[in-house]
Amino acid sequence: MAEGWPKKRRLLGTKVKRLDGPDKATGRAKYSYDVNRPGMLHGVMLRCPHAHAKIKSIDTAAARKTPGFKALVLVLPAKDWIVVKAGGDALELRSVPNKKKKEKEEQRTVKVTPGVTILRKNKVVAVADLKPDDVVQVEVPDDAVGRELFFAGDEVAAVAADTEEHAEDALRAIKVEYEVLDHLVVEEEVIKNPKKKTTPGALEGNYDTTIKDATKGDVEAGFKEAEATVEGTYGVPVISHQCLETHGLVAEWDADGGLTVWASTQATVATAAALAGRFGLPPAKVKCVTHYMGGGFGSKFGPDVQGFAAADLARRAGAPVKIMLDREEEIIAAGNRPSATGTVKIGGKKDGTITAFAVDCYGSPGYTGGATINLNLMPYVYGDAVANMARSHKVVYTNAGVARAMRAPGHPQNCVLTEFAVDDLAAKLGIDPLVIRRKNLPPNNPKADKVSWAGRRHDIYTEQLDLAVKLSGWNEKWHPPGKGKPGAVRHGIGMALHTWGGFASGSTTPNECSVFISKDGTPTAETSTQDLGTAQRTVTAIVVAEVLGLMPTDVLVKLGESVYGFSSGSGGSTTCPSQAPAALLAAQAARDDLFKKVAPKVGADPKDLAVEAGKVVDAKNKKEWGWKEFCGRLGMDEAKGRGEWSLAISNEPENANISSGQVGGVQTAEVLVDSETGVVRVTHMVAVQDCGLVVNKLACESQVAGGVIMGLNYALFEENIFDKHTGRQVNPDMEFYKLGGLRDMPKITVHMQDMPERGVIGIGEPPTISTAAAIGNAVFNALGVRVPFLPLSPRRVLDALAKGGK
Amino acid sequence: MNDSTGEARSGPSRRGFLTGTGAAAAAAAGLRGELAPAAQPNPAAPAHGPGPVLVELTVNGNKLSTTVEPRVTLLDALRNHLDVTGCKRVCDRGTCGACTVIVDGRTVYSCTMLAVEARGADVKTAEALGGDRLDPVPAAFADCDAQQCGFCTPGFVVSIRAALDKNPKATPEQVEAALTGNICRCGTYEQMRHAIVQLCRKGG
């Protein structure tokens, strides 16, 4: 039986300053980008400048002669070969067929000309070094000929040189001839030319119309039943993660053939494992370090092409290599949030009941990938209350970089498409949109545990709506759309709801944490998880300190190294709810081990011992020892404990209040819209968020406010814009890809709805979901005219006003 | 770039472009490896390079020296050659403020200044605000949780420090005005406002 969270809490749920705050604020914290290893080389990537092309020829000879040049790799699939015969300039090889995949053995003869690179055991070798049965990897430049590249930015090669400037010189000296092919980068063009094929895969064109989700009820009957029906087309663009620390890593091989990388990653363990797989190393031979991390938001779960390239360059050059993407590469090639455009028809009654909902939408994940919204969650939040619906989604492939998870993948798109339609319906019905929201909340599931989200979600949303109404002054401030105070600058208020599944753990393999207590009383906690800026380091310290009667600053937290046991990637808001319990169990086990080891030395029974703030007490025998004094009795020994947490462990009934998943939230936005210039200014945001057992109130509130700000940027500023003629993104930067600064920000009121009985729940993703929809609805409320597409730029606002006929 | 007369401060100063003169700037943004037009030497300007040039400067009170090619920015000289990494490279073209440092008392985007321009200069980075006594600006950031990933933070901290040095009685609005050139992706602005209020209350 798990002991669970302490009943009396000194630290949990209080406001604790981040342990690494001063180090980060004064530049002392070393991010992966900041790692400079002795003898380190700088690597850069060569990328295809065309939106769609084939490599006709590639000549690297001149590049290899540039000053400071050290190594070059071509981006090609890695493959192991077995040497059959080696001699002179000829190499006979056979493949290692994967029997499970029913592969046949291949034969290959390679003429070893300059430019051909042979690697054995991750070292460059000559033909003369080889003997039959050696396992080798062989890079033949001609293999790159004919390779098809699918977006402007697709990786072709990488070089390393002694300085970054020299690396760029070498890159410029690589001669590539491309056969330029037709491209499509604008989604509407794909729809207009459904048979035109410019992307990979078996489809006839770039337009996949097959994704349909099941309908429910009778949508036609639902629309007949409606007292009002509206139809609108709404959309959100492709946006970029814009992590301030770009993707990349530093790779260093050691004398024993082991590999260490300092990577900017949300998954140290998975990154190390991927590199081990790529370079044929046992997992223990690869170490991934991420002590500090400059933002990921869902885009950094593995080494990526440039990470493999850096490690490959390092093995060839015999020196550490750093590749960090530049801003342009970060935007065009390191993931994005996919677009969604949908025609939504919604019908309802004056009492707020939604009688029918139909959505037909499409979006682009780039040149490959799948659906861009969560169709089975439509209509978003209200799906379980709506009886009749029809849903379909189409995928539009474009010659652009591929989408990756971005902070609540699919949800912000779902939210905009649904919530815009809800407010448009309310306007047509002539009612406050709050009435529709209250009327269509998902019901509590009577079969679910009363403590859980499913068992009480209707109640939670109702309370959240009440709080949001109060904190925003909704009842005083809301007016029918466009009916606020007249004047050039109009006031509006809007609302949106969100939901997030989340889990108590990101994997079936248990997440681990270990705690060691030394004789000077210092506890050390070790975990491989990473701190993305979520204050995970501080979370671990708080939990350990709570259990051991200490302060968070007394705890030494070592995190972000793949060698400290298993941890899953930081995705789906699962890090805190898996790591906090693992730290709890580890600290409790270490404490028990301490009692067991020291009790005999102080003449006590471990069973009688307990920790209080700064001391160990034996209440039964009325004895107590200072923490340090007690730990000092460990002598040469140390106390240790290990904790593990997985979804299965979390799901055991006795653990229901240790960690769980699933939350909802309500946000309101208040805006001023200048109807002459089209400028939208958000003046106040309210975010009400349920959050389970809060570990660190300070960091938790930061997460929510940060999510709101990310949503505000989505609403007002962000968009990847492509030029249909050149096929290139015109704003892969930070000046024409806008992100708000301090003075663009509203006042943000965060209300955390603590529910400690539900255990720890992750909070990274949910608070960014509904912000953009709330702002869009506020603009509608201000103008009485829907601005249907994000971002709500001045031009879009003015266009909508012009069309709105006012 | 064959001159160090400050021309680089006026045009777009992305490192790739610095290999040419102003003409290169007309090439618009390009991927790494795409050819920039060849440099047009300006005969009137004093010549440096193309080989490495000795750069001596004071960084956070320490006299440092390195040799870098004239095209190397102050940011890259600090980060890649002198291992001073508190200034971050984020946009590398003067829009985000993550590379902000104080050069002879003036805040500059170190990605838009060439290292050779900073010869003999007194450079202060965020690291100068740490050490034994934590400066009130980073202290306020830590107190108010005005940072998440923290990658933007040194830039903000340096900008605020400079603003308060210039006017210790600055109001929060004036400090905010000094931060128009800094961007945070994690969205720490609400907490940053708390930090600024705390700082202004204490008079910098």
Ligand code: FES
């Ligand atoms: S890196 Fe210099 S302003 Fe962005």
Ligand code: FES
């Ligand atoms: S704290 Fe991450 S970018 Fe500002």
